[in-house]
Amino acid sequence: MADSDPLLAVDDLRVSFATRGGPLAAVRGVSFTLAAGECLAIVGESGSGKSVTARALVGLVGAGAAVSARRLELAGQDLLALGERDWRRVRGRRVGLVLQDALSSLDPVRTVGAEIAETLGNHRLVPRSARPARAVELLAEASVPEPALRARQRPFELSGGLRQRALIASALAGEPAVLLADEPTTALDVSVQAQILDLLAARRADGVAILLISHDLAVVGRLADRVAVMYAGTIVEEGGVDDLLRSPRHPYTRELLAAVPSAHARGTRLAVHRDAAAAPAVAAPDAAGCRYAARCPLAEDRCRMADPPAIDVGHPAPGAGLSADVPRPAAVDLGLPAVEKGPPAAAAGPARGGGTAAAAVAHRAWCWRIDEPWPAPPAGPARGRVQHADDVVIEVDTVWKSFRGPDGSRRPAVRGVSFQLRVGETVGLLGESGSGKSTTAEMVLGLLEPDEGAVLLRGRPWSRLGESARRPDRHRIQLVPQDPLGAFDPRYTVERLIGEALRAPGRRAAARQRGRIVELLGLVGLDASVLPRRATQLSGGQRQRVAIARALAPEPDVLVCDEPVSALDVSIQAQILDVFADVQDALGVAMLFISHDLGVIYHTCDRVLVMRDGELLEQGDVERVLRAPAHDYTRALLAAVPRLGPATGQVPAGSGAGDAAPADGLGVGSNVGFGVGSGVGPRR
Amino acid sequence: MRSTTWWLARRLALAVLVVVGAATVAFGALQLVPGDPVHVMMGGAAPSEEVYERTRHELGYDQPLPVRYGEFLGQLLRGDLGQSYQLHQPVADVIGSQLWPTVQLALAAFGLAFVVAAALAVTTAGRRSGWRRVASAAELLMISTPGFWVGVLLLTFFSFRLHLFPVAGGDSLAGLVLPAATLAIGLIGVFAQVMREGLERALEQPFVLSARARGTGETAVRLRHALRHALIPMVTLSGWIVGSLLGGAVLIETIFSREGLGRITATAIAGRDLPLVTGVAVVAATIFALLNIAVDLLYRVIDPRMKEVVR
Structure with missing residues (x-):
């Protein structure tokens, strides 16, 4: 390899935490290198050890953690030998860390300027008197408008995007050579997300090495040069970003990509597993064999016996077409590449990344079964999307709602919104934060009264009713919350939680309804074993399933789902979206589905409403609106979405075990934005 | 800034209400205590009718209750909390x-x-x-x-x-x-x-x-x-x-x-x-x-x- 001396070299990194049940290995032998001006992404779900890996690089894994490695070097310096005092000189000065959610990652009671100046002060980079001015400069460099004003403000006074820029400015204030970005765009609206990714890309172009930690493959595709996929504390596959996202070989990577609800998966199931029982990614006690085997549809006996070795996948031949027999997604333009990176990848070619020849990036997977064809996704429920009778359940008729702002003026939150929701139909409500989508939902739920206009339930007035008149019909509209953990009483068992919704409050009453409760759990892919558990003893996916079961208990006509999957890992999200499809198929319930995620909306909904600043900009059939948007804003939203490759997660069916040379999915459709250089990788 | 000033003014007004409320409760409790306050004030010895009446008048106990309450509040606003029975000081x-x-x-x-x-x-x-x-x-x-x-x-x-x-x-x-x-x-x-x-x-x-x-x-x-x-x-x-x-x-x-x-x-x-x-x-x-x-x-x-x- 050309890079003789990488900036950051990690070899066989291991981190374990002391727990009551003995040491728990969070990272088990991770190796990678990072060169200046390069971005390596580590992808995985929660519990995979990706954040712990990043924190080990700044010596902040926490007390009670044991870190070891064969090699852990930053520009030739052995990080393992550092004491606490030496670490402090590394943190912020040579390695910067950006966390997700700047609202909690910046001290809420201090000004943004003070936070940035702290880095300067810690490393005595600028004399005390000059620090405030330098902080303003750094904010300006992070493209923060009115930096002098912003420096005097506190995080809660800034918008999400500005806050995140300020956090990045504070991490870069010491001009570190390496930036660790741990989910830097999670929880941001897509357009803001795009801006932050551009900012990071600009820093990379300046020569900063970026280690990007993310669970979002689309974000990774936009910024990274190379990708390492982590599962249960080990890297299971690594390779160049285009290569890996276009032709994933490890079953886990394929599962991840298949789980992305991009256009191509519409009408099909997303998840391999229907039930929540699938093994978690959290590292299990030291058992031999591939950790993914328990979840892997391709696993065979030897996978469970011994750790699979790294197998070189090789490089796809340039311009290699896709086998004809691979089913192509229908909505090609939605799920398609356009992996828009700062400088077009094709132009930068193999030379991109300051010396790291992109062509030399090995694509390897730790798996014996990389050439097995991926099982066809289980057939989705026959979503007869023609089924809806013209039976309007909810009619929202020109509703207006405004709230009094802190200065006493009235601020409109919803302005003249009208739509209908029919039996068995899913309507998506798409908008960024502050667009009025939650206010609209609250009016539909009958929790807020519109100032003007009306909401009708089955043709009868629903708004402007006294609570006693509304109560008999309350069960007809149920809410599936974003965060069920906050919505459940933590002392209640699952049985009680659902029993309560069945009008059987209390432990004993719920026990008498057990049959019905188990039936409801069955609808959402859970079994009776979860009955005695409390919310904190459930995984995120199980919790959301219970929330859905609880919402279904009173046999509602309408489910209002408020960002129900936005806090979940992509593979869990896939399962939950499948549950929604199943539930609708079985019960014909109408759904109002609020989300900021276009992919989720496209996959789930029949029709979509696009909202901004309280106004309904556009509504119509989801195919029409997202494929041929009529409004500029919808177009802008679509353009801001980081795109993924064709993400079918399928190895061409034609490539049998004998012929390992992958004819990978390059040059798909008309949208060949780039090619992966000219390097013909070593073939096995 | 303006909102802070407003907030402070509102809180101070509320505080005055609280103090007046507390004083009213204390005044009411005083009326409920059995025994003649004039007697308590004058100590154990039985005073003559004339002295008793004069003290009673001086202390204002011959006035009807609402009048005395008004006077009590008026005194309170002037910072006058009355006279201690025992110490004979304000x-x-x-x-x-x-x-x-x-x-x-x-x-x-x-x-x-x-x-x-x-x-x-x-x-x-x-x-x-x-x-x-x-x-x-x-x-x-x-x-x-x-x-x-x-x-x-x-x-x-x-x-x-x-x-x-x-x-x-x-x-x-x-x-x-x-x-x-x-x-x-x-x-x-x-x-x-x-x-x-x-x-x-x-x-x-x-x-x-x-x-x-x-x-x-x-x-x-x-x-x-x-x-x-x-x-x-x-x-x-x-x-x-x-x-x-x-x-x-x-x-x-x-x-x-x-x-x-x-x-x-x-x-x-x-x-x-x-x-x-x-x-x-x-x-x-x-x-x-x-x-x-x-x-x-x-x-x-x-x-x-x-x-x-x-x-």
């Missing part, structure tokens, strides 16, 4: 002369407890060391030891044995040390535990990780970032504690033979000196109302986010 003067020693004692005790507790909390929060365990045990001991016993112990040792501090009374600083220390010892344990819990919660926040990742040292992380967040619950507690201390620490004042509100209140209650009891009640209500405003103001200074929330 209540306002009595309280005025006793307030300062009490304020001295309360603030000294509070300050001492705060500083020691903050030091304990900052050095031991989040550390699983033996030192932390020792500190926790000492705090528990301090919480559970009765103040009067500590006071007697301190007196015995430092005053009688070592002659370092005066045994009784004394307006001097030296006279303040032992009573303040006695009161503080009871508070240190509570303060330290509240602050440590606040610190430990703050130290788990992502912004602390961010600060550490900038190369900020452990002491700076604790003092610059975490401590401020730990002060919020502490301020809530302080408002209440300082209020109670100002209401008088009867036992401590008695043990150390100090002047103060606590002692005169105890004496007034025992002697049925109702105007003085009423006066103390009104003063205590005023102190609590003002402290509450101060606490809410402090919240807004410590955590600017509160400006958006506290209305």
Whole structure:
């Protein structure tokens, strides 16, 4: 390899935490290198050890953690030998860390300027008197408008995007050579997300090495040069970003990509597993064999016996077409590449990344079964999307709602919104934060009264009713919350939680309804074993399933789902979206589905409403609106979405075990934005 | 800025209402007490009819109730709290002369407890060391030891044995040390535990990780970032504690033979000196109302986010 001396070299990194049940290995032998001006992404779900890996690089894994490695070097310096005092000189000065959610990652009671100046002060980079001015400069460099004003403000006074820029400015204030970005765009609206990714890309172009930690493959595709996929504390596959996202070989990577609800998966199931029982990614006690085997549809006996070795996948031949027999997604333009990176990848070619020849990036997977064809996704429920009778359940008729702002003026939150929701139909409500989508939902739920206009339930007035008149019909509209953990009483068992919704409050009453409760759990892919558990003893996916079961208990006509999957890992999200499809198929319930995620909306909904600043900009059939948007804003939203490759997660069916040379999915459709250089990788 | 001024004006108006309410309740209670206040006022001996009537008139007890209530409120607004039956002095003067020693004692005790507790909390929060365990045990001991016993112990040792501090009374600083220390010892344990819990919660926040990742040292992380967040619950507690201390620490004042509100209140209650009891009640209500405003103001200074929330 050309890079003789990488900036950051990690070899066989291991981190374990002391727990009551003995040491728990969070990272088990991770190796990678990072060169200046390069971005390596580590992808995985929660519990995979990706954040712990990043924190080990700044010596902040926490007390009670044991870190070891064969090699852990930053520009030739052995990080393992550092004491606490030496670490402090590394943190912020040579390695910067950006966390997700700047609202909690910046001290809420201090000004943004003070936070940035702290880095300067810690490393005595600028004399005390000059620090405030330098902080303003750094904010300006992070493209923060009115930096002098912003420096005097506190995080809660800034918008999400500005806050995140300020956090990045504070991490870069010491001009570190390496930036660790741990989910830097999670929880941001897509357009803001795009801006932050551009900012990071600009820093990379300046020569900063970026280690990007993310669970979002689309974000990774936009910024990274190379990708390492982590599962249960080990890297299971690594390779160049285009290569890996276009032709994933490890079953886990394929599962991840298949789980992305991009256009191509519409009408099909997303998840391999229907039930929540699938093994978690959290590292299990030291058992031999591939950790993914328990979840892997391709696993065979030897996978469970011994750790699979790294197998070189090789490089796809340039311009290699896709086998004809691979089913192509229908909505090609939605799920398609356009992996828009700062400088077009094709132009930068193999030379991109300051010396790291992109062509030399090995694509390897730790798996014996990389050439097995991926099982066809289980057939989705026959979503007869023609089924809806013209039976309007909810009619929202020109509703207006405004709230009094802190200065006493009235601020409109919803302005003249009208739509209908029919039996068995899913309507998506798409908008960024502050667009009025939650206010609209609250009016539909009958929790807020519109100032003007009306909401009708089955043709009868629903708004402007006294609570006693509304109560008999309350069960007809149920809410599936974003965060069920906050919505459940933590002392209640699952049985009680659902029993309560069945009008059987209390432990004993719920026990008498057990049959019905188990039936409801069955609808959402859970079994009776979860009955005695409390919310904190459930995984995120199980919790959301219970929330859905609880919402279904009173046999509602309408489910209002408020960002129900936005806090979940992509593979869990896939399962939950499948549950929604199943539930609708079985019960014909109408759904109002609020989300900021276009992919989720496209996959789930029949029709979509696009909202901004309280106004309904556009509504119509989801195919029409997202494929041929009529409004500029919808177009802008679509353009801001980081795109993924064709993400079918399928190895061409034609490539049998004998012929390992992958004819990978390059040059798909008309949208060949780039090619992966000219390097013909070593073939096995 | 404008919103803060408005907020303050509203809170002050509310405070006036609270004080007037407290005074009204005290006035009402006074009317319900059995026995003729004039008789109580004049002592045990049976006065002549003429003297009785004159005193009754002087005190205004021949007026109908609403008139007397109006006069009571009018006097209150002028700062006149009436005349003490026992001391034959204006209540306002009595309280005025006793307030300062009490304020001295309360603030000294509070300050001492705060500083020691903050030091304990900052050095031991989040550390699983033996030192932390020792500190926790000492705090528990301090919480559970009765103040009067500590006071007697301190007196015995430092005053009688070592002659370092005066045994009784004394307006001097030296006279303040032992009573303040006695009161503080009871508070240190509570303060330290509240602050440590606040610190430990703050130290788990992502912004602390961010600060550490900038190369900020452990002491700076604790003092610059975490401590401020730990002060919020502490301020809530302080408002209440300082209020109670100002209401008088009867036992401590008695043990150390100090002047103060606590002692005169105890004496007034025992002697049925109702105007003085009423006066103390009104003063205590005023102190609590003002402290509450101060606490809410402090919240807004410590955590600017509160400006958006506290209305």
